[in-house]
Amino acid sequence: MTSSPPPGASSAARRTVLAAALATVGTAAASSAPASAVDAAPGRRPRTSSRLIDNRFWTSYTDWRSGTRAGTRAVASRRPGLVIGTPAGRTDYTDPHTGRRATWEYATWTSPEHTSTVPATEVIASWNADTPAGTWITVELRGRYSDGTGTPWYVMGRWAAGDGDIRRTSVDDQKDGRSAVWTDTLAVDDPATGLRLAAYRLRLTLLREPGTRLTPTVWRAGAMASDVPDRFTVPASRPGLARELVVPRYSQNIHIGRYPEYDNGGEAWCSPTSSQMILEYWGRRPTAEDLAWVDPDYTDPQVCHAARHTFDFQYDGCGNWPFNAAYAATYDGMNAVVTRLRSLTELETLIRAGIPVITSQSFLATELTGAGYGTAGHLMTVIGFTDGGDVIANDPASPDNAAVRRVYRRREWENIWLRTKRHNAAGKVVSGTGGVCYLYWPAHPTSAQRRALAAVGVR
Numbered sequence: 001m002t003s004s005p006p007p008g009a010s011s012a013a014r015r016t017v018l019a020a021a022l023a024t025v026g027t028a029a030a031s032s033a034p035a036s037a038v039d040a041a042p043g044r045r046p047r048t049s050s051r052l053i054d055n056r057f058w059t060s061y062t063d064w065r066s067g068t069r070a071g072t073r074a075v076a077s078r079r080p081g082l083v084i085g086t087p088a089g090r091t092d093y094t095d096p097h098t099g100r101r102a103t104w105e106y107a108t109w110t111s112p113e114h115t116s117t118v119p120a121t122e123v124i125a126s127w128n129a130d131t132p133a134g135t136w137i138t139v140e141l142r143g144r145y146s147d148g149t150g151t152p153w154y155v156m157g158r159w160a161a162g163d164g165d166i167r168r169t170s171v172d173d174q175k176d177g178r179s180a181v182w183t184d185t186l187a188v189d190d191p192a193t194g195l196r197l198a199a200y201r202l203r204l205t206l207l208r209e210p211g212t213r214l215t216p217t218v219w220r221a222g223a224m225a226s227d228v229p230d231r232f233t234v235p236a237s238r239p240g241l242a243r244e245l246v247v248p249r250y251s252q253n254i255h256i257g258r259y260p261e262y263d264n265g266g267e268a269w270c271s272p273t274s275s276q277m278i279l280e281y282w283g284r285r286p287t288a289e290d291l292a293w294v295d296p297d298y299t300d301p302q303v304c305h306a307a308r309h310t311f312d313f314q315y316d317g318c319g320n321w322p323f324n325a326a327y328a329a330t331y332d333g334m335n336a337v338v339t340r341l342r343s344l345t346e347l348e349t350l351i352r353a354g355i356p357v358i359t360s361q362s363f364l365a366t367e368l369t370g371a372g373y374g375t376a377g378h379l380m381t382v383i384g385f386t387d388g389g390d391v392i393a394n395d396p397a398s399p400d401n402a403a404v405r406r407v408y409r410r411r412e413w414e415n416i417w418l419r420t421k422r423h424n425a426a427g428k429v430v431s432g433t434g435g436v437c438y439l440y441w442p443a444h445p446t447s448a449q450r451r452a453l454a455a456v457g458v459r
């Protein structure tokens with residue numbers, strides 16, 4: 001990040017606990033990474049084979065009938081899901097952000113153990129769920145190390161679409177001396193030891209107000225495991241596509257000062273602004289009733305809505321990766337996951353099928369011609385490629401909506417997105433995101449879209 005970052009860059013220091021920890025263990029993954037978190041990470045990661053990413057998502061009726069259930073049941077429909085059947089019991093929860101203590105009925109589902117095709121240094125969970133008022137869910141993950149021992153059950157998120165019952169939240173200070181959860185990412189502390197996460201299980205807890213027939217519905221849950229390579233540069237790819245998708249353009253910067261309780265207003269809203277662009281590309285947007293809380297004098301109130309409904313009250317920001325995917329999936333018939341891509345060629349495959357991609361990257365102002373800013377973590381939306389192969393992006397870090405469409409040099413953009421190590425403005429070695437992206441697509445995609453998703457390992 002530049003010494004005085006422009007409004008378009010992600011917010012400055014947020015994960016102070018994470019920053020201190022990273023300085024100690026020398027590894028990390030920070031979502032929409034705040035400066036203090038990323039800049040504290042020396043980033044030791046070993047080189048691995050070219051197959052670096054494994055995705056496993058449970059989505060089918062057969063999936064939901066597998067594993068271990070306590071009070072949940074699978075629902076067979078055009079979009080199969082998991083719901084509360086007969087609750088397994090009651091539990092008390094004190095919301096750390098409001099102090100409110102309440103009793104909830106709960107039911108659980110624990111997945112079968114998934115052995116990753118990639119012994120991993122990082123695992124990021126994603127989920128798609130409907131959580132009507134009076135309900136919420138907890139997503140947990142337990143890993144098995146390559147030496148046969150296991151992690152604790154780590155909370156990967158406590159999620160509700162609204163904020164009236166609980167405040168959606170990540171959980172800090174989860175660690176076992178060999179791995180830790182950094183907001184939304186489970187990471188091995190020191191990959192140089194050779195220790196990896198070989199397998200994992202997910203546990204979903206569905207909760208509701210006692211004595212009601214309410215239920216959350218979970219349609220998709222899973223994770224992306226990756227063995228993050230150690231690289232400052234990536235091989236250059238050859239252009240393979242010239243196509244531009246027509247995606248709405250929204251600037252986060254016009255929202256600066258609006259609703260500062262959600263991470264300083266639009267100054268740090270790159271992630272929800274990008275999410276809103278893609279949702280509207282797929283024809284989804286909030287209703288007038290949804291937007292009734294927004295000041296009617298504000299333009300693009302749906303961006304304010306997205307910021308509020310992706311906000312992580314522990315992280316104190318809108319950049320929690322799975323929370324953005326979960327928000328996208330609250331819209332009718334939408335799928336959403338967090339994953340990694342290995343190359344611009346894979347991104348071209350998705351654009352060819354009509355699927356735009358939200359990408360996470362960090363860079364100095366001198367590393368991306370035409371950006372006009374540097375950032376320790378920023379989300380933008382790739383919507384196409386020029387005839388010469390350059391990247392066409394809707395960059396929310398723009399002064400107004402008309403300026404959002406940008407063309408970035410292919411080689412520069414490719415490297416800042418896919419690398420996992422970089423030098424910051426002080427010359428210090430810090431981490432990069434290594435191809436992290438959000439994918440949003442319809443629950444019932446076309447055959448071409450299905451093939452494109454399968455080609456990048458997502459089903």
